[in-house]
Amino acid sequence: MYAYDEIDRTLVNERVSEFRDQVKRRLSGELTEDEFKILRLQNGVYLQLHAYMFRVAIPYGTLATNQLRALAHVARKYDRGYGHFTTRQNIQFNWIKLAELPDALADLAKVGIHAMQTSGNNMRNVTSDQWAGVAPGEIEDPRIWSELIRQHTTLHPEFSFLPRKFKIAITASDHDRAAIKIHDIGLKLIKNEKGETGFEVLVGGGLGRTPFIAKTIKHFVHGRDILSYIEAILRVYNQYGRRDNIYKARIKILVHELGIEKFSREVEEEWQHIRNSSLQIDDEVIEDIRSRFTYPAYEKLPHMPDELRQAAADPEFEAWRKNSVAPHKVQGYSIVTISLKPIGKPPGDATAEQMDALADLADKYSFGEIRVGHEQNLALPHVAKRDLPALWKALDKLGLATPNVNLITDIIACPGLDYCSLANARSIPIAQELTRRFANHELANLIGRLHINISGCINACGHHHVGHIGILGVEKNGEEVYQITIGGRADEGAALGNLIGPGVKFDEVADVIEDVVEAYLALRERPEELFIDTVKRLGVEPFKERVYATR
Amino acid sequence: MTSPLEQKKIKIAGPSVVTANRTWDGIVVYRTAAKSWSADLSEAAIVRNSDDAKALLAESVADDVGAIGPYIAPVQVGVDGKVEPGNLREQIRRTGVTIGQPAQV
Numbered sequence: 001m002y003a004y005d006e007i008d009r010t011l012v013n014e015r016v017s018e019f020r021d022q023v024k025r026r027l028s029g030e031l032t033e034d035e036f037k038i039l040r041l042q043n044g045v046y047l048q049l050h051a052y053m054f055r056v057a058i059p060y061g062t063l064a065t066n067q068l069r070a071l072a073h074v075a076r077k078y079d080r081g082y083g084h085f086t087t088r089q090n091i092q093f094n095w096i097k098l099a100e101l102p103d104a105l106a107d108l109a110k111v112g113i114h115a116m117q118t119s120g121n122n123m124r125n126v127t128s129d130q131w132a133g134v135a136p137g138e139i140e141d142p143r144i145w146s147e148l149i150r151q152h153t154t155l156h157p158e159f160s161f162l163p164r165k166f167k168i169a170i171t172a173s174d175h176d177r178a179a180i181k182i183h184d185i186g187l188k189l190i191k192n193e194k195g196e197t198g199f200e201v202l203v204g205g206g207l208g209r210t211p212f213i214a215k216t217i218k219h220f221v222h223g224r225d226i227l228s229y230i231e232a233i234l235r236v237y238n239q240y241g242r243r244d245n246i247y248k249a250r251i252k253i254l255v256h257e258l259g260i261e262k263f264s265r266e267v268e269e270e271w272q273h274i275r276n277s278s279l280q281i282d283d284e285v286i287e288d289i290r291s292r293f294t295y296p297a298y299e300k301l302p303h304m305p306d307e308l309r310q311a312a313a314d315p316e317f318e319a320w321r322k323n324s325v326a327p328h329k330v331q332g333y334s335i336v337t338i339s340l341k342p343i344g345k346p347p348g349d350a351t352a353e354q355m356d357a358l359a360d361l362a363d364k365y366s367f368g369e370i371r372v373g374h375e376q377n378l379a380l381p382h383v384a385k386r387d388l389p390a391l392w393k394a395l396d397k398l399g400l401a402t403p404n405v406n407l408i409t410d411i412i413a414c415p416g417l418d419y420c421s422l423a424n425a426r427s428i429p430i431a432q433e434l435t436r437r438f439a440n441h442e443l444a445n446l447i448g449r450l451h452i453n454i455s456g457c458i459n460a461c462g463h464h465h466v467g468h469i470g471i472l473g474v475e476k477n478g479e480e481v482y483q484i485t486i487g488g489r490a491d492e493g494a495a496l497g498n499l500i501g502p503g504v505k506f507d508e509v510a511d512v513i514e515d516v517v518e519a520y521l522a523l524r525e526r527p528e529e530l531f532i533d534t535v536k537r538l539g540v541e542p543f544k545e546r547v548y549a550t551r
Numbered sequence: 552m553t554s555p556l557e558q559k560k561i562k563i564a565g566p567s568v569v570t571a572n573r574t575w576d577g578i579v580v581y582r583t584a585a586k587s588w589s590a591d592l593s594e595a596a597i598v599r600n601s602d603d604a605k606a607l608l609a610e611s612v613a614d615d616v617g618a619i620g621p622y623i624a625p626v627q628v629g630v631d632g633k634v635e636p637g638n639l640r641e642q643i644r645r646t647g648v649t650i651g652q653p654a655q656v
Contacts, residue, residue, distance in 0.1 A: 026574070027574065027575055027616075028616075029615070029616040032615050033574075033615050033619045033620075047572055047577065047619060047620055048577075049579075049640070049643060049644050050577070050578070050579060050644060050647065050648075051572070051576070051577035051578060052572075052576075052577040095577075096577070097575065097576040097577060098574065098575055098576065098577060099575045099576065346650055417639065417640060417643060418643060418648040418649055418650055419648065421620075426649060426650075428648075428650045429649055429650050432650060478638060480639070
């Protein structure tokens, strides 16, 4: 966990007071909606179909149990008893009243949570690997650097009115769980030949109506220079990024139009002006941040405790363990992913009761820490293996032990037309139906790792472009129509999916996905060949033929 | 459903209303003939041509404190005079999400 200092606490509290005054002036008519809109967006407040939506930041996806309880409290007191975890490690509340928002923010501020820069054309929540600090083989905890960037960019005047929103993600592992290649800036922590810590810097990734995979702009930037290098990128973007056309305003368009070589020359030139300035980071600054991250006092525990050996006889426990439990860097401990994808329920939603109960379980079994992943699941990062059977039983009672992590029913979906004012089609009912179709755990296991991502419009909040199977809802002649892509992925081998054919109607989507999956099962060379690898080997055509032959 | 945020021109093809979200709590409201807002669609002022729609929208936009984001939305008026939303988006705004909200544990 990271402990905020007095500066952070003051900043958050002052922001609440400021927003309370802004809301008061808005409700009295002193501020028009045009004047107020940018202010509310800077505090995470959108207007959606039914109500205001309130997006709360969870920096690099790390939550303490008192913070999760505070989110449960907000869900219960100010909303309708649940929250929705997003693909950028945030949480959204869908039914909040503007008049009550300052109180909700004040309640969150008590535990160091805020909503600053969760919307608007500024630097958004810096995201990271949800297994940061505990993943075996990691270079070092990427949250230290995430926090450095968070501090530097929060309310930074130069980056508060960018051409468009700006997102940074950081990973420190070879396997990218933070989807860095679909971010405006992706940072991969690496060591150079001298053993110094630095970053491979990628730029220009993003989804939306014009998707791009990020390109490497520099193979190694020393850690001490990372702020100046990021600032150089942002300055070039701020100078040349388009403000005349919202659809061409993201940095990915600039990088694409200039070309990565020219863009990198511009950045390099800017960087030379500022790299030896006060932006160069002293070791003490990093050490201070590092010291504010607390790590558990792990016990010396056996690799295979008796409790785990005995529980292995229970096939239901084993199904969950194999699916949801990952190796930890410390012997005797595990990382437990908690599926927020129960069969037939909206992906990523958690009730206030579940949040409270999960906080209790995290206190009991995970040193009081919870993580949020971009796949819209949660994780307990420090669970002793001996506690896994007891934890599983407790999660099962809460409806949080669905053994489907990384399987076909572990679906990413945006809120879609059920909530979102931008959406053209519904996403969540498609996800619900698909989870019912593939509810059989043996079938899901037979299929193996397969990510379905669903977006209800071209803005791609459901990351459909990088789903192994992507589903995009559009509107055609007043009806919901869904375009289906295959072959996308969001990890270190990030790729955009390809369309398999004409769009299909709402009622046909699940049938088509079943056909795609049947085609895969018939086409794969061996059971270990994942869906994404079969698509890579064969391309779209064999799938297209099978799916559309009878349609 | 084409988002009204993408509406460029005011051109209506049938009976329409002006809808928005109430400022203080965000709930869905409709502009009434009495120059007020109502959460009840049956109380909405119905317009049937572009000029009337423009006028109703202009009046609604002017009431910035009452409601935000006003736009013109299609409705269907039955033979009995009953007013129903004219597309899925507006149906969802009127009756709520189609998915059921998470059950309490």
